[in-house]
Amino acid sequence: MYYTKLACTLGSYLCVRQNGGSNYREIIVYGNKKELETFKNYVKKYTSELEKRNVKITYKESGNFKVELYGYDTELKKTIYKSDLEELLDLIDKMPMGQIEKNIRDKFL
Secondary structure (H helix, E strand, O other): OHHHHHHHHHHHHHHHHHHOOOOOEEEEEEEOHHHHHHHHHHHHHHHHHHHHOOEEEEEEEOOOOEEEEEOOOOOEEEEEOOOOHHHHHHHHHHOHHHHHHHHHHHHHO
């Protein structure tokens, strides 16, 4: 857990310092009440994986379902129109800071 926090802290520190970015990655989920409730239940099995990657999830009511991933730099990285967190987790692991964090996790956890 210590190294996960260290990796996430390093990633967020570099982005905030250089780009005025965020301390975390953010996933914003848009949908109607039923879709949001279903997604919240779906997310429960990914809690530890999201925590390892320093991801915060925000839910917003909307007419159309979509999931947006924002990086530490607060830029939109990907929009998907299905409940597929594995796709987003893979994308995070391929990002430059994601690779650094993953290497730290793989070496020390």
